[in-house]
Amino acid sequence: MKMHKEMNKFCPRCNAYTIHTVSLYKKGKDNPMRQGARRYTRKKKGYGSQPKPIQKKFSKNTKKIVPRIKCKQCSYMRHMPSKRLKKIEII
Ligand SMILES: [Zn+2]
DSSP states (O other), rough: OOOOOOOEEEEEETTEEEEEEEEEEEEEOTTSSSSSHHHHHHHHHHSOOOOOOOOOSSSSSSEEEEEEEEEETTTOOEEEEOOEEOOOEEO
16 A cells, blocks of 8 residues: 555644644564563573464464654644555555
């Protein structure tokens, strides 16, 4: 799918239609010190095989893509409804 770099969208802060810039939402970096990660590294330690199964088969062959829009006037950022796409291009 092709998406325009700039779009005219409704901004709830400005309460008007303004020009928005489009970018893609990306997942943040994993923190190795968070509780789940600490527990998992402790569980993997020592003798024995992998304690939890690693998922290899996926029923879906696409990923959900979340476009992120930012108001040019007040720089209010929000997400647009996500869609399952193979490829997205911002032009
Ligand atoms: Zn705005």
